[in-house]
Amino acid sequence: MKTKIGILSIALLCGQLIFAQIATSKLIKGQVRNALIPVEDVIVFNTKHNLGTAVNAYGSFEIRASVSDTLVFSSLVFKSKRIILTEKDFLASHVIVPLDVFTNELAEVIILAKKEMNPISGSTQKIVDLQFFDDAKSSPKNTAMLSDQTIDKGMDFVRIYKGILKTMRKDNPGKQDFYKDTTFADYVISHVNYSFLSSTLGLRDDEIKLFLVYCENDSKSRTLMDPALEFQLLDFLSNKNKEFKRITAN
Structure with a gap:
């Protein structure tokens, strides 16, 4: 019996905490803006309360939030943005959120100078098949080998x-x-x-x-x-x- 009462008390306490958290949140208004193109198809998500909404045709939105909540803005046209709400945001009539447009930057291309190649006339297979042997004058000294050890090539x-x-x-x-x-x-x-x-x-x-x-x-x-x-x-x-x-x- 005591166990059931304890569990019930914990459940009621958790419920009160959740309700209190929701009660402290307020409806905040805002507008997403860009100086170049109209803002639309932007999703606003409150990561703390797991709430979200979409902006209207004028870029305006309303969402429940509290101080220190993080709002995430997602869009195909604009770069994603995160803002942390402060007390100042709730005192204002609405929050202005500027978004930057995606820009397609081309990767750097390096063009190397074309080298003039002199093709070998005739069949080159004969050159591939040739075997060359080092001689004492043309072969460089192999400093990686000990003086009393040798190995072919x-x-x-x-x-x-x-x-x-x-x-x-x-x-x-x-x-x-x-x-x-x-x-x-x-x-x-x-x-x-x-x-x-x-x-x-x-x-x-x-x-x-x-x-x-x-x-x-x-x-x-x-x-x-x-x-x-x-x-x-x-x-x-x-x-x-x-x-x-x-x-x-x-």
């Missing part, structure tokens, strides 16, 4: 180095991140079946990219960019899809 240091390196990698394989230069959205598109995104998650073609950008703002997304974690990735996408649907439905 010296040591192949390149082959020795490759052999040692191969053995070291085999015995001590290092962790390599093959996807460090790939975004989470691009990784999912190339590794997850389209039918899972469209049929299982119920995402329209125009929603898929925005949904994946929304997922990128969760730090956990980068840890799942590994083919060995396929099931964890699908589970993550399913859970994030519930949040995304709840936000975009408003």
